[in-house]
Amino acid sequence: MHLRNILPPNIYDVIDRAGISTERQIILLSIWDIKKYTNLNLDDILLLKNIVTENVCPTITTGKEELKKFNCNKAGVLTGCTGIDNLLAGGFRRGTLTEVFGESASGKTQLGLQLTLNNWAKGCVYICTEDLFPTKRFEEMKISLPQFDPRIDYGKNIFVEHITEAIDLLSCLRVRLPKLLEHHKLALIVIDSIAAPFRCESNNYVKRAEDLREVAILLTSMAQKFDLAILCINQVTASFEDSNSVLPALGLAWSNMVTTRLMLKKTLNVLDGKSLANISNQQIADHHKTYIRELHVMFAPHLSNMMAQFIVTACGIQDIPK
Known part of the structure; x- marks a missing residue:
């Protein structure tokens, strides 16, 4: 000029x-x-x-505005549960890091499994850090897919890794996972859970914070480079300010790196007899009571702070029958 x-x-x-x-x-x-x-x-x-x-003078834009524009025209990764997909404005957002936290039995692993199974054809990575991959539960949910075909191998595009230590998780994210993504077009990475490898007796919190930061940076970089949705399931810890509430584990070192945070809750509300009549005994399976679960948006640059309700049956996560 x-x-x-x-x-x-x-x-x-x-x-x-x-x-x-x-x-x-x-x-x-x-x-x-x-x-x-x-x-x-x-x-x-x-x-x-x-x-x-x-x-x-350069044009001034905020990080929140840029995130709203990022991948705004790309389809999200769907769960197959209409209520959750609508809450998330079309599913889990690609190119970003999403955390789901909740207490035990709130449905965190169910959500991770359902998301994986619903996107098996597009390719997924499921990293287990607490227990072995729940193969039996996966097979139960697989049979309930709307277009289930027994001739199809639904696990052929799902890559499972078992990791227990933080150093092994970092090694996987630095070396093995990028190599896999270079050769396979995938849609999703699930880590269940992100907190488990960092539970140790060591009091070196500075080192833990540095490792968590590197994990988040590596995951976000892969999400953006390979157009992935990444779901990190997190555990909870008690809140010192309110004894009746819980907070996601790993503290601020992790929280500041997450794009979207969701909370899962198992409510005390049970489906009434009329609603249960719309669900077969096979679907209810071993559940003597079918509790209503809630998924809350805690923060996200592209979502309102709203909530969706659903139930968990032998078929997986489902919308509440009307």
């Missing part, structure tokens, strides 16, 4: 004769310095500064 193209000719001629030839000089020089060099009046100097600053 040349000053001649943006300034009134009479002002440009004056500053040019005074040796003021760059936007930087006009911005940094005080009003009184410009007056001394050019003898322009105050109104002309203010006009000069305003024109230059408006033309050289």
Whole structure:
């Protein structure tokens, strides 16, 4: 940009004769310095500064606005539960890091399994850090797929890894997982759970924070480079401020790296007899009571703080029957 193209000719001629030839000089020089060099009046100097600053000032956008635009036209990774997919504005967002936390039996692993099974054809990675991969439960849910075909191997595009130590998780994320993603087009990575490898007797919290930060950076980089949705299931810890509430584990070192945070709750509300009549005995399976679960949006740049309800049956996560 040349000053001649943006300034009134009479002002440009004056500053040019005074040796003021760059936007930087006009911005940094005080009003009184410009007056001394050019003898322009105050109104002309203010006009000069305003024109230059408006033309050289970069467009200001916030991180939240950029995240809203990021992948806004790409389809999310769906769970198959209409209520949850609607809550998440089309499923789990690609290119970002999503955390789901909740107490025991709230349905965290069920959600991870359902998300994996619903996207088996697109390819998924399921990293287990607490227990072995729940193969039996996976097979139960597989049979209940809307278009289940016994001739199809639903596990052929699902890659399972068992990890118990933080150093092994980092090794997987640094080396093995990127190599896998270079050769296979995948849609989803699930880590169940992110907290387990970092539970240890060591009091080196600085090292743990550094490792957590690296884990989050590696996951986010892969999500953006390979257009993935990443779900990290997290455990909970008691809140010192409120004995009746819980907080996600791993503290601020992890929380500050998460894009979307969701909370799962198992309520005390049970489906009534009329609603249960719409679910077969096979679906209810071993559940003597079918509790209603809730998925709450705690924070997300593209979502409102709302909630969706669902139930867990032998078929997996389902919308509440009407």
